[in-house]
Each structure stands twice: as structure tokens, then as C-alpha cells.
Amino acid sequence: MKIAVLPGDGIGPEIVAQAVKVLSLLQADGMPLETEQALIGGAGYEAAGDPLPEATFKLAQQADAVLLGAVGDWKYDSLPRDVRPERGLLRIRKGLNLFANLRPALLYPELASASTLKPEVVAGLDLMIVRELTGDIYFGQPRGISTLENGEREGVNTMRYNESEIRRIGRVAFDIAMKRNKKVCSVDKANVLETTELWRQVMIDLAKDYPEVELSHMYVDNAAMQLIRAPKQFDVMVTGNIFGDILSDEASMLTGSIGMLPSASLDENNKGMYEPSHGSAPDIAGKDIANPLATILSLAMMFRYTFADMATADRIENAVKRVIAQGYRTGDIWTEGTTRVSCSGMGDAVVAAL
Numbered sequence: 001m002k003i004a005v006l007p008g009d010g011i012g013p014e015i016v017a018q019a020v021k022v023l024s025l026l027q028a029d030g031m032p033l034e035t036e037q038a039l040i041g042g043a044g045y046e047a048a049g050d051p052l053p054e055a056t057f058k059l060a061q062q063a064d065a066v067l068l069g070a071v072g073d074w075k076y077d078s079l080p081r082d083v084r085p086e087r088g089l090l091r092i093r094k095g096l097n098l099f100a101n102l103r104p105a106l107l108y109p110e111l112a113s114a115s116t117l118k119p120e121v122v123a124g125l126d127l128m129i130v131r132e133l134t135g136d137i138y139f140g141q142p143r144g145i146s147t148l149e150n151g152e153r154e155g156v157n158t159m160r161y162n163e164s165e166i167r168r169i170g171r172v173a174f175d176i177a178m179k180r181n182k183k184v185c186s187v188d189k190a191n192v193l194e195t196t197e198l199w200r201q202v203m204i205d206l207a208k209d210y211p212e213v214e215l216s217h218m219y220v221d222n223a224a225m226q227l228i229r230a231p232k233q234f235d236v237m238v239t240g241n242i243f244g245d246i247l248s249d250e251a252s253m254l255t256g257s258i259g260m261l262p263s264a265s266l267d268e269n270n271k272g273m274y275e276p277s278h279g280s281a282p283d284i285a286g287k288d289i290a291n292p293l294a295t296i297l298s299l300a301m302m303f304r305y306t307f308a309d310m311a312t313a314d315r316i317e318n319a320v321k322r323v324i325a326q327g328y329r330t331g332d333i334w335t336e337g338t339t340r341v342s343c344s345g346m347g348d349a350v351v352a353a354l
């Protein structure tokens, strides 16, 4: 089990260090884990003039899985677009062909008051959004801004999916549903967009291979509404790149706290990059107050999806549940009556619970 560890910028090194403590414990337990660290983002730019240094990409290519902290800092905002930290992230995702983005939105009952929605609407929420990450209108050609004959400018983007692209993301969603509550909701706009009419047809066809899974369809406008109205109706939601971009951010906010949300991006062989959903939080970097749980939960996803080691994934997730139940909170999720801990204190609590 070879893991490339890329801490990145801002709070990245602090939160990743807590996940590494978990890995060290598993190693001490006898798990055959190998880890190697490399620079990415602003840290890569500072050291090698490139937000994704060649050595980092090579390491990521050779590893079975990648654990990433976060990239970015306001101080790099004036750099040319090509060498900005975020560019390193896009390049590694594309270079490793990570087409399937998995974003769970899970609300721990003890944190229900952190959501802006009523506790009874969100308590017990456990939703997985599967978003296609390498196609759709974000990549379709033709695209651009051109000047028409009458001198007026026109902007063009192209929504485009072929059958095999739809089928492979559909398979990811159905396979995940088989390990959960066996429900897939496919989100499209088939009443208006032919691309997504094809999407729906392919999903219906694919469902024949998964007779145990209940497939439903929802138009994206309705899905946006239902996520707020009754989010617990969903188990796995699968959708294209642009709809998924918007809906996954909406879903993440149902849980109220960005510091708790992991993510995975997978290729066709379940190799993956695992990272918290949040950014590098430069406003709190270096203070040892960031919440490391999204990163630790990303590690749990790595064991579940890349290493197919459900027992270890469960073990890590249960340790997180236990520290939450014990009342440990970093500043972002702290409420009266709970115990405020630092970033490293939270890491230590998870290790103790493990």
C-alpha cells in the first residue's frame, strides 16, 4: 500500500500531519503501508517554480493512492495563471485521469445544530454525491468567445458526453449504492438537453446490470430544491460535471461544517486522490486550530475505495464518531458545553480512540 502524501499549503501540513499519525498507528499494527511526501501548490512553486513539480507527479503516478491537504494562498493571487497553486491541483486530477468525484455529506447527530437547516430535516443525513469530473461543458469543444459578423461578441461552451463516459461514472454510482442502501438518483435535465437525454437512456440501460438497485431520475432544478426540502430521501446521487459541481457544494452545506467533509477522486482502477473538501484556509494557517477530521475521514475513504479494506475504513470512521460523541471539538464546530481542542489535540484524540 503505497501512499503519496502531499500536504500542500496553508493548513494543509497541519491537517495532513494528523492523518499521518493515524497511518503511523496502522503501520505499527502491522499494516504494510509505505508513505512518501512531496510538494504541491504554492510549496511546489516556491521549491521548484512549478505548482506540480515533475517529481511530485511521478510519485503520485507510482503510488496506489494520494493523500492531499490543500493548496493555495492569497499571496500567490498575482502570479500568472499557469503557476498558481490551484493549477497544480487541476493538472494532477487530469494527469491521473480521476474521472469520478465522490463527495459524501454525512451529518453526525451531535453536530445537527451546526446546520442552517432544522435539525429534524438534516439529522441522520447520509448522502453520497457521485460527480463526473473530466467531461461535460467544462471540457467540451467548441468553446470560446468570438466576434460575430455584426461586431457583437458571442460566448460558446459545449455540453458533451459520449456513452462510455456516462456508463463508467454510472457504474461507479451503482457499485457504491450496492455497498450502501441500494438507491441511485440520476440527476439530469433530459426535458431540455439532449446530452442529458442520452445520460438518462444510458443510466436506464446500466440499471439492468444492477437489479437490486432502485434507480430514479430527477431534473436538476428539482434536485436543487429537494436537497434543501428533504435531503434524507437520497442515498447515492449521480450527475455530470456542472450539475455535480453545484449540487455537491449545496449538499456539503447541509452539514454546516466544511471541516468535516472528505472527498475522493477515482480513476478506472480505483486508484484515487483523497482530500478534504475545504481549501487551505490561510486565515487560520499555522495556528494549530484547523479541523483535521475531513482529512482523517478522507483517509478512511482511501481504505474503503482504493484498498477495499472496509474494516479499516470503518475503524477510522468509528474513531471519529467516538471523539465527536466524547465532546471533542475544534473551534469551527465548538458549542457551549463541549471540549475545545487544537488541530493536533484532535489528531491525538482520534489516535487514542483508534
Ligand code: NAD
Pocket: 011, 015, 069, 070, 071, 072, 073, 074, 086, 089, 258, 259, 275, 277, 278, 279, 280, 281, 282, 283, 284, 289, 290, 291, 292, 294, 332
Ligand atoms: P477555504 O475552504 O480555505 O476556507 C473557507 C473558510 O472555512 C475559512 O474561514 C477557513 O478558515 C474555514 N475552514 C476551511 N477549512 C477549515 C478547517 N479544516 N478547519 C476550520 N476551518 C476551516 O476557502 P477560501 O478561503 O475560499 O480559499 C482559501 C485558499 O484555498 C484559496 O487560495 C483557494 O484557492 C484555495 N482552495 C483550495 C482548495 C483545494 O486545495 N482543494 C479548495 C478550495 C479553495
